[in-house]
Amino acid sequence: MLQKIMMSGIGGQGILFSGICIAWAAMEEGQYVTYLPSYGAEMRGGITSCTIALSDEEIASPVASSPDYLVIMDNQSLLRLQNQTVSGGEVFINSNMVTDRPVRGDIEVLEIPVNDIAKNSVGIRYANMVMLGAFVGRTRLVKPVTILDNMAAILGKGKDRFKAANIEALKAGIDYFSQGGGRA
C-alpha cells in the first residue's frame, strides 16, 4: 500500500533530516521508498518541506498531491498544506509554534508540544526529533527502533556528536501518544 508523508517547517528546523530518517529506516526495513526535498527561494527562514513515499511496491511518483500524513512544525506550513491532506488523513502539529488549527473536519489532528518536550529533555534544537519520535511512535509507518539503531549511519561522518541527543529526543517523542499525550 502506498503511503505519502509530507513534512514541513521553517528552514533550519531539521525537517529534511527528519524526512531522511524515515526514508532510511524504510530502506533498512526493505520497503520501497522515495524521498523528495523541496526548498523555498530563501536560504534561511523560508519554508522547507519534504515528501516521503512508502510502499510495498514500486513508487510511481515521489510527489504527494494529497499526502496521507502531514507533519507541521510551523504555522505557515499548516496554512499552506492543510487543504491538501487526503480525506481521513492525519496531521501532526507542533502545538508550541502552530497557532492556527486545521479547519477541515475530515482529518485527524494530533498535537504535540515538541518545543516544550525538547526543552525539558536535550534542548529546543532537537524539537524535530521529538516530533519524529511522536510521528513514528504513533503511525508505525517505520519501526521507531529502526531509526534509533541507524542514527549513527544516518548522521554520517563527523556528525556523531549529535547522536546521543537525537536518540534522547526521539525517545521522548516516541511514547508521547501511548502515554496518553494530547489530541486536538
Place this chain on the structure above:
Amino acid sequence: MKKIFGRPASLKANPFHYCPGCGHSILHRLVAEVIDEMDIRGHTIGIPPAGCAVLAYNYFDVDMVESAHGRGCAIATGVKRARPDCLVFTYQGDGDISAIGTAETLHAANRGELITSIFVNNAVYGMTGGQMAPTTMLGQKTSTSPYGRRAKVEGYPLKITDLIANLPGAAYVVRTSLATPAKVNATKKAIRKGFEIQRQGLGYALIEVLSPCPTNWKLSSVESFKYLEDVMEKEFVPGVLKDITKEKA
C-alpha cells in the same frame, strides 16, 4: 663544413602555407627551436588556434589537439591538469585569446595554470579576411572598420597582456616583437623563459608577439616589418610586464 642552421627536429618537413612576410613562419621556427633545445619534444602537447595557424599541427611535430575558437586555455587547462608532467602550450591569435577566448584566458591566468600561451598579435583577423580584432588600433582600417577604428563606436585596442600582468596567478608576462633580427632573438628567449616558468611550476606564462600580416595590412613584407616597429610598438610597447622570478629576488 659545420652545419649551423637547419630545420628544427620539432618541425615537420612540410612547407609553410603562410603568406610571404607572415610572422607565423618565424614564430613556428622559434617555438620548435626552443622545444628542441629544451629536449621536450616527447613531453609536449600543443593547442593550435582557430585562425591562420589552425593547421599548426602540420608543422609542429608534437602531440596536438585542435581547439574550438578561443577555448585554447580551457583545453590546455584540462590537458595540463590530467597530465601535469607534460609541457602544455597554446598558440593563439588576438581574436582567439582576447575576443572569444577572453574568459578562458583570463581565468587560466587567474588560476595560475601551469601552461604557456603564445599570443600572436597582428591587430587584425587574418584567416577570415582582415576584420577588426580586439587589438586593432584607433584609426586602423580593417574590413569591419572601414572608416578606421573609432573609440566611440568600437572602443579601444584591448591590451589583455597588461590586464593579465596584474593577476597574481600570472608568473611571466612579456611582450616582444618580430620587427628586427635582434627582436626575433629576444622573442625566442622569451618563449624559452615562458616554458621554463611552466617547468618550474611558477604559474601562467603569456608571451605576446607583435607579428606582421602584410596581406591584411595591405603592405609589402618590408613595409610590414617597418609598421611593426614604427606603429605597433608604439601602441603595444614591448617589454617584460611581469616576471615572478625577478620579484622573488
Place this chain on the structure above:
Amino acid sequence: MKGTDAIAEAAIQAGCRCYFGYPITPQNEIPEYMSRRMDEVGGVFLQGESEIASINMVHGAAATGARAMTSSSSPGISLKQEGLSFLAAQEIPAVIVNIVRGGPGLGNIAPSQGDYYQATRGGGHGDYRMPVFAPASIQELYDITMESFDIADIYRTPVMIIGDGMMGQMMEPIVKHAQPPADLPPKDYILTGAQGRPSRILRSLILHPPEMEEHNWKLKRKYDLMRQTLPRHEEYMIDDAKMVVVAYGTAARIAKGAVKRARAEGLKVGLMRPITLWPFPDEAVAAIAKKAKLFLVFEMSTGQMIDDVKLAMSGGVECEFYGRPGGVVPAPQEIQRIIERHWLQKEL
C-alpha cells in the same frame, strides 16, 4: 542515495578522475560532491569559469586519455553544444550530464523534459550523433552513469545522460557496486607527449571535401553500429495491451503508476519506456505497433519524443499525445484519467 550524488559516485567508481563544471540549479550537488570526492581519490576537480570552459576542459583532459565528465542543466547544455560537436568530431570519449529544467530561456528549476530535441537532434552543429540515456530511477542513474564511461571509450564518443530536477533531488535506496568488467579498445589516439612514437594529432578540420566526406561516413558507420548495439527500453504489461503509453524518465515512472491503476480497472494498457533516447529503440516500437491499437505518448514537454515514436511506427498506428511542460509534475491519477478518456473515445 540522492540522484545527483548517485551520478557523481558512480562516475568515481567508473574511474572518472577529472570533473569540470559550473554551478547551475538543479545540479549543483554534482560539482559540490566532486569537489570533495575527487580530492579523496586523487582526481581533478575544477570549477570552470563557465559551462563553455568546462566542456573544453573535459575535452583537454579526455584528449590525454583521462575519464572526464561535466554536468549542467539546460541553459548550460546549450552553451556546451560547440564542445559536444568538437568531441564527436575528434572522437573523444566523455560523459555529459543534463539535469533538465523548465525552459526555454532562463525557465525555472523544476523538472522538465524539454531538451529532448537538443539532446537527440545533435544540439551542436554538424552531422554527428550522440548516445543519450534517460534513467528513470536512482539505481538506473547509478548503473547507467557507470556504464556510460565504458560506452564512451568503446565507441570513442561523448555520451549524454538526461535526468531532471526531480530525479536529481530525489533519494531512493540503491545497491552500490563496482564497475563491471568491460572489453575496452586500446587508447592509441591519446596525447601523452610523443616520446618514443610519432606525434599524434586530434583534429576535426578537414578542408578537402572528399576527405571530409569520408570522415563523415566513418562516423556514420560508427553510429550505425551504435544503432544496432545500444538501443534499450523497458516494457510493462505490453503483451495484451491495446493501448501503449510511451514515456521516459520521470514521466515513465508516473505513467507506470497510471498504467497500473488503469489495469486495475480492467483496461488493457501497457507502458513502453525508452531508456536510450538516441539511438531510439525504434524496432521495439515498431514491434509493439503491430499489436497495439493506440499509442499515447506522455512527455513533460509540449511534445518532442513523439516525433521519434511516429517515425518508428511509420504511421501504422494512431498516436496521441499528452504533455505537461514547464516543470509541472502530474500525478499518476491524471495520466490514468487521460488513458481512460482515450480508451473510451477510441472504443478500445
